[in-house]
Structure formats: structure tokens, C-alpha cells
Amino acid sequence: MVMGELAEKTQVVVIGGGPGGYVAAIRAAQLGKDVILIEKENKLGGMCLHHGCIPSKALIHASNFFYSIRQAGIVGIKTGKVSIDTKKLQSWKEGIITHLADNLSKLCTLNKVERLQGEAEFGDSHTLRVGGEVVSFEYAIIATGSRLNELPALPHDGKFILSAKDVLALQSIPKELLVVGGGYIGLELGTVFAKMGSKVVVVELQEQLLPGYEPDIVAVVQEQMEKMGIIVLTNASVGKMVKGKIIVKQNGKTQSFTPSCVLVAVGSTPNTKILGLENTKVKMDEKGYIIVNEKMQTDEPTIFAIGDCTGAPMLAHKASRQGKVAAEVIAGLPSAFDNLACPAVIFTDPEIATVGLSEKEARQQYDVRTGKFPFKNSARAMTLNEEDGFVKIIADAKTEQILGVTIVGINASELISEACLAIEMGAFLEDLADTIHQHPTLSESLMEAAEAVRGTAIHLFQGKNGP
Amino acid sequence: MAYDFRFPDVGEGIHEGEVVRWKVKEGDKVTEDQVIAEVQTDKALVEIPSPKSGIILKRAVAEGQKIRVNDVFCIIGEEGDMSKTPKIQKNGAKNEVKPAPAVQPVTKVDVLSQMRPVLPTAVPGKIVATPRTRQLARSLGVDMNKVTGTGVAGRITDEDVQRSANGVKGVNGREGENETKGKFSSPGASLVSSPAPSLSSPPSVSGSDREISFSASITETRKASTVTFEKWGSILRIPLKGIRRTTAEHMARAWAIIPHVTHMDEVDVSELAARREKEKMEAEKHGYKLTYLPFITKAVIAALRLHPYFNCSLNGDEIIVKKYYNIGIAVDTSNGVVVPNIKNAEKLSILELAREMQTLAEKCRDGSITLDEMQGGTFTITNIGSLGGIMATPIINHPEAAILGVGAIREKAVVRKGKVAVRKIMPLFLSFDHRVIDGAAAAKFVNDIIRHLEDPDLMLVDVA
Numbered sequence: 001m002v003m004g005e006l007a008e009k010t011q012v013v014v015i016g017g018g019p020g021g022y023v024a025a026i027r028a029a030q031l032g033k034d035v036i037l038i039e040k041e042n043k044l045g046g047m048c049l050h051h052g053c054i055p056s057k058a059l060i061h062a063s064n065f066f067y068s069i070r071q072a073g074i075v076g077i078k079t080g081k082v083s084i085d086t087k088k089l090q091s092w093k094e095g096i097i098t099h100l101a102d103n104l105s106k107l108c109t110l111n112k113v114e115r116l117q118g119e120a121e122f123g124d125s126h127t128l129r130v131g132g133e134v135v136s137f138e139y140a141i142i143a144t145g146s147r148l149n150e151l152p153a154l155p156h157d158g159k160f161i162l163s164a165k166d167v168l169a170l171q172s173i174p175k176e177l178l179v180v181g182g183g184y185i186g187l188e189l190g191t192v193f194a195k196m197g198s199k200v201v202v203v204e205l206q207e208q209l210l211p212g213y214e215p216d217i218v219a220v221v222q223e224q225m226e227k228m229g230i231i232v233l234t235n236a237s238v239g240k241m242v243k244g245k246i247i248v249k250q251n252g253k254t255q256s257f258t259p260s261c262v263l264v265a266v267g268s269t270p271n272t273k274i275l276g277l278e279n280t281k282v283k284m285d286e287k288g289y290i291i292v293n294e295k296m297q298t299d300e301p302t303i304f305a306i307g308d309c310t311g312a313p314m315l316a317h318k319a320s321r322q323g324k325v326a327a328e329v330i331a332g333l334p335s336a337f338d339n340l341a342c343p344a345v346i347f348t349d350p351e352i353a354t355v356g357l358s359e360k361e362a363r364q365q366y367d368v369r370t371g372k373f374p375f376k377n378s379a380r381a382m383t384l385n386e387e388d389g390f391v392k393i394i395a396d397a398k399t400e401q402i403l404g405v406t407i408v409g410i411n412a413s414e415l416i417s418e419a420c421l422a423i424e425m426g427a428f429l430e431d432l433a434d435t436i437h438q439h440p441t442l443s444e445s446l447m448e449a450a451e452a453v454r455g456t457a458i459h460l461f462q463g464k465n466g467p
Numbered sequence: 468m469a470y471d472f473r474f475p476d477v478g479e480g481i482h483e484g485e486v487v488r489w490k491v492k493e494g495d496k497v498t499e500d501q502v503i504a505e506v507q508t509d510k511a512l513v514e515i516p517s518p519k520s521g522i523i524l525k526r527a528v529a530e531g532q533k534i535r536v537n538d539v540f541c542i543i544g545e546e547g548d549m550s551k552t553p554k555i556q557k558n559g560a561k562n563e564v565k566p567a568p569a570v571q572p573v574t575k576v577d578v579l580s581q582m583r584p585v586l587p588t589a590v591p592g593k594i595v596a597t598p599r600t601r602q603l604a605r606s607l608g609v610d611m612n613k614v615t616g617t618g619v620a621g622r623i624t625d626e627d628v629q630r631s632a633n634g635v636k637g638v639n640g641r642e643g644e645n646e647t648k649g650k651f652s653s654p655g656a657s658l659v660s661s662p663a664p665s666l667s668s669p670p671s672v673s674g675s676d677r678e679i680s681f682s683a684s685i686t687e688t689r690k691a692s693t694v695t696f697e698k699w700g701s702i703l704r705i706p707l708k709g710i711r712r713t714t715a716e717h718m719a720r721a722w723a724i725i726p727h728v729t730h731m732d733e734v735d736v737s738e739l740a741a742r743r744e745k746e747k748m749e750a751e752k753h754g755y756k757l758t759y760l761p762f763i764t765k766a767v768i769a770a771l772r773l774h775p776y777f778n779c780s781l782n783g784d785e786i787i788v789k790k791y792y793n794i795g796i797a798v799d800t801s802n803g804v805v806v807p808n809i810k811n812a813e814k815l816s817i818l819e820l821a822r823e824m825q826t827l828a829e830k831c832r833d834g835s836i837t838l839d840e841m842q843g844g845t846f847t848i849t850n851i852g853s854l855g856g857i858m859a860t861p862i863i864n865h866p867e868a869a870i871l872g873v874g875a876i877r878e879k880a881v882v883r884k885g886k887v888a889v890r891k892i893m894p895l896f897l898s899f900d901h902r903v904i905d906g907a908a909a910a911k912f913v914n915d916i917i918r919h920l921e922d923p924d925l926m927l928v929d930v931a
Contacts, residue, residue, distance in 0.1 A: 334602060334605035334606035335602070335605070336601075336605055338601055339598075340590070340591045341591065356591045357590070357591055357592075365590070365592075366592060396592050398620075399592070399595075399620035399621075400620075401591070401592050401595060401620060402591070403591045403592045404591065423591050424597070424598055425597045425598070426591075426595040426596060426597060426622060428619070428620070
């Protein structure tokens, strides 16, 4: 700090205005702290609101809508020629984002959270600098998130080689889209454009799409993707681009593609290098993630860190929860990030939602029983003409405690919440099975899957299973 | 084959210790039964012998660190095993971190988004408790790993957590524990007398709840302070370890759990002084110093026989009255206060008590006192008189129910039969657990002690 410089004093400073940072700021303010929220953009919401979760969900909704109109004949609806006005679609999407960002600004104002725009740089464990301003703080919460990775051979150029952020802002529907990376971003956006008429090819280096997910889940989604014409290449890698031509190697063979554009979606990197953290005792691991304990405290007693910059899984809702924990710990409350259940959702067609342990993980430490209820046995799924997928419940064979739930199917993203609550509360199969589920709904399938573990599902023949 | 030597159960009720000194280095050869380390448990130093001959491949715990029973203590291998780097499996289930379901696209080009398994921090099924109960446990400083759940399939209820915070045994007999996880323990506590405001202590919780203030005080001694004391001047940082640490935890526990009341009185020990003068010579012939303590002990035991509740422990829903009298004597050592006890003191004569006290005190001072000599006490006497002082409010040696303090004997002008007389007066102060003992009972108990001390002959008649 230069002599004569006037430091702004605050109790809590939050760096990053994404779903981790703004939540931490508001919670700290609710608990009576003076809070400054620093965001390098002029709007709040971070990657999630502006270039991730929200815009992608808007496009996914639009593409589903469009796709179902084209399938309307199945239920007897006759339609004429249907087309997409991409400019209108983009402005509708932008409108949602603007509205949500404005709301966040208002919420911060109402909660008396002061805002500073710029990039923060730590001076020491009690001061940081934002542009020309010096802020002295009692506690800081780092919520700087992550940024999308590039491939060295195919760096994003914003025109031909695109990031997820670029693709979400496309003003036209590409004729051919090559997606590099068969993770959730690649699959969600690949599906969007396939449904809107693009020819889509997905290239994944590993032997299956969505590496880490269980094969029975992936199979359902891949079948649907292939039905809508997406070409899936696993065990495949992309070579260099030569004059708009991209070579893909698979099992020793090579194919070349001449796509309209390429989406490279290969994960994210934490934003922790720009912070002047070397002036503090904050420690990072070998991958650049900030090391924290379950109270979100770093090795520097005055500095906390939450969200993507502290490690995988990089999920907005995890960051939000951690933001609340950090703010509450600073306010002296006995909070900790000790959640048993952190759900993960993928908005493919059908959707995938998981919470708790996967079957494989559960089998490594428990004697496990599972129950699977297919949506083709659900009356409601039939009336929605969406019968793909299933609900699978993984339970401890001995105690019958629910360890994990996987849902593949329509509205899996919403259905999973009941499972999250069940796991967080330590529920047993009976708790789910004996709760009345409203008929006719998709949620009945959770009840049926719980019963299926015990061999007593009604809408699935399982024979006699008396005591 | 490398062998994981897990920290053994060194004595009844001891579930953790602190490694004070390693006597072997990694790579050293050891023989079976060779002492490899010294571990401070409760208040005694225990030597840990090697369970087998071999080579110390890895010391799994650093000096000054705590270790729990069944945690890996060290890894012993055979010659030639040195090249392999052994992996240590922790015993505590809660710390097992399992990778969360992959959400990021994980491809080989995508090294940075590979899972760093930080989430979930807990695993479904390991500890069954609702978020509310877990929050309660944190606010009371209760380690959920140590709570015995009484609900369905071991579910931990709010009541289980409360019981654990009160230090009461659960249904299955596992003692409740109140320590915070070592994970967050600080390497040292600062030497500043004012309590360091700790981030994790819950200042908003009402101070009327003893368990809460207890958890706060424990965590305060255990957690790195978030306040920079250096800001106000130079300081010294001394790690909290050994007897000091044990004392800190033990006192915080006792103070938090037991509602203390201290009853105070004076006793005229003029007759006793004369008696002691006579018998002192006799003791010295046998090589013992005869202090007032053996006489006080006799009087206390006489009173304990008349008032058995002062020799009890409150244990959950039960009051356990002990029919043996293991009298603890607080001994001041250079490392801090230590309380060995004289087993079955009721069976010993004045001279035998004097001898026992002297032996135990010497053992405390030269550090050779054993765990067995420290455990199983039923009532404690603390003598501050040798250092001066009139009154004090001693903290009960949990799980005992009362502690008697004695002050310095002074000649005082007192009124006897309408005349002023010079008498030797000794102050007595008795702290008792008001959960099991009432003030009237305490007064009667102290009156009986006084009666015996004022009339030493009575003491001899009473206690055979």
C-alpha cells in the first residue's frame, strides 16, 4: 500500500460474483456483516448465468420445443413447415440473462452488499487491490471459479474453433458441428444443434461418452443421440486442422470432417493464478485448486475459498452451498460443508441425474442391493410419450439405507431432488416406499424403484417376496 | 511383508494419546518388545513396545501429534522392504473421501478437470444423521465418529449428540467424546491470556448452556486463532501438548459438564497439630514425612462412609456409588498438576497413607507414574496450604462428584467459651456436583470432616 492511499475497510470481501460468490455475499450480509463483492465483469452471475447453465438451458428448451413439434404427428397433431428464427431465439435468451443479472444486482443493493468492479489482487492477508482501490478486510472469500479449457492443437478462435461460450451465442444454426469432448457440455450442446437440424459428430477420447458414468446410463442417452442422427465416435482423437478439414483417428483408422464449426468442450481450469495469492499463506494443490477444509478455510486464517477454484465437481449448486458455509463460519455459526449428497444433472435427451454413490462406488464399500424401475412401466411417462430411461436406487443390503440414486429419463433433473433429501436425511428404502406419491406422475417411479430393491414393486413383475 | 502396527489399547478407557518421543528412526532395526516410542495418555507416559522384530519403515505419527487407538502407529517391515513406500490406511471411516460422480468431461486431454476427490466430504451410509443433527453436533463440538447412534440401524439422534456432549456413555457403552476433529486442530495455541475469538466457536449461542461453552473452550484451545495477536505486540507461541493439553481438556470437560458449587468452612486443628507433632517422630524413624494430609484423608474417608454420595459418579441415568475409597491427591510438578490416587485408602493406617503419598508424589515428579495409578479415583483432595492462600474454588476431577481443598493453617484469634483464644485454623473448601449433591448434604459432609479433624481420637475410633 502506497503512503497516503486510503483503504476502504470492510468485514467481508468476496471475490467473484458467480453463484458461489454472490450467495456468499448475500448470506454474509444477512448475518450482519459489511460486505464488498468484487466482480471483474459489470454484471453478476458469473459463468453459470452468462455462459453456462442458464443460456444452455434456454437453448435446450427451444430445441426440445422445436423437436417435439416435428414429432407432433405421433400424437395426431398436424403441423406445417416449422423454422427457427435464431436472432429471436438469441434475444429471448439474452433477455432472460439480463433479467436475472438485474435481479442479482437489486438483491445485492437491498442486502447492502457494496460492489466493486475489477480484478482483485491480494497484497497480504488483510488487504487487496481492485484497480486503484485498496480494500482492507477482516475476511476474504475467494470465489473466482474456473474457465473453459482449450486444446493446444485447436485453440478457440471464436469463428471456427468455438468454446461453449461461443456456441451459446451462435447467430445461426451450423450445418455441420463437430464436437470435441463427449462430456456433459459436448452432449448437451451437440443435442441442441442436432435437434435444430445440424449434422453433429461427437468425438470422445475415452471408450465411452460421459466417462465416469455407468454404462447403463450412457447407453440410454447414446441410443437417443444416434436416433436423432448424431454420429458418436469413442476411443477417437482429433488431429490438427488443415484448411478447414479435421482428421479424426479411431481404432487406427482416420476419417476427415469438414464441419461448419468445431465445439471444443474439454473441461475447465480453476482461476487461481491471477490473484497475488503468493502474498498470503493460501495453498494450492498440484492442479491449481485452492486447498480448503470443510469450513472452507484456506491455510490463511482470514481467507476462505469456495466453488470451482477449490476443485471438482465444478457445479454451481456446490459453490452456492459452500458460499453459505463460508459466510456462516465467518459469522461464527457452526456450519460445515458436510453434505452427503451433491447431485449432478446433465440435460441431455433424456436427462441424467445422479446423487450419492454410484452402484460401482457403493459396491466398493458396502454389500449392495439395487432396484431399477423403467419409465416404460410408468403410466405418466407413456402419456408424455417419453418412455426412455429408468430410476435406479442403490441401497445398503444390510440396513436398507439409500446410498445413491440414478435417474435417466424425462425431467430427471427435477425428480432427483426427492432423492437428494432422502440421502441427506439418511432415509431408508421404507421411507421412500411408504410415502404416498401422487398419481399419475413420474415421481411414482422413485417409490417403485425403492420397492423394486425389496422385490415388491407393483408395476414390475418380481414374483413372490414375502417375509 | 510390511506390517501396520496400530496403536494398541494401552489401558481401560484410554482411546488416544500423544506421541511425546520416538525412540527409533525410520530405517532402524527393532526387536520384539523394544520400546519404540513414548506416548502421553491421559496423564501418564506410556512406553510403546514393538510387537515384532523388523525394520521401522514409516513412523505414521509425528512427535506432538495425537493418535487414536487402532490408528496406524508405524509400519514395520522386513529387511528389503525399505524400497517400497508404504501407504497408510486411516482407521476413521469419516475421512474416507470418495470421488463424486464425474460431471466434467474427463478426457485425456483434460487433465485439469480430473476429479480431485473433495466431495462429498462424507459418504452416504457411514454416519446416519440428518443435517440438523450434524449441525447440532458441530455446535456442541461433538465428533460424530464417536457417537453411538441409538436409532434405527445406528441412526444418530439429537439426544445421542446431547448425551455425547455431556460425556455420558451411550447405550452400547461407548463413552461420548467432546473433542473436535484433529483435522482442524492447530499446531499450537498462543500464550495469551484472553481467550482467542475463534471462528468456529459459536458466539451467538446462549451462554447458559454449559455444553456449549465447553465446546467453545475446547475448540479455543485447539484451533488456530484467526486473530493476529502480533498486531498488538510481540508474542510467544508454545504448542499445547503433554500434561498441559490433557489438563486443558480435562478441566474444560469437568467445568462444562458439572454444575459446581463450593462450600466453605474452617476447622480448628489445634488438637490435630499436637497429635501430628507426636507422631511425626515416629514417621521419620521409618523415613517418612508426616504432613496433615494423611489425617485429612482419614477424616474424609470417615465422612465419605457417612455420606456415600460424595464418593459417586453420575453416569447417564444412573448414580454409581463406589464402595471403595481411592483418594486422589493433587501433586504439583514442573510440568503441571497431576492427580494420582491411593487405592483402597480406607484400609491404610496414617503411616501407610503418609508412605503412599510420598511414593506417589515422587513418581509424579520423576515422571515414572503409571496410568493405573492415575485412574480409578473416587474423591480428590487438593492442598493449596503449603503455598499459602485462604480459599479457592477447585474444579472437580471428573467423573468424581466432589473435591476437597485445604488452605494454609494459620494461628488466629478465635472466641472459645466467651474468651479470645489463639488457635490453629485451617480453611476447608469443598466443590461438589450439584446434580447429585445438594448444599445441605455438603454442609453436613464438611461438618463431619471438621468433627473428625477437631477430635483426632474420634478419627481413630471411626476408621479401623
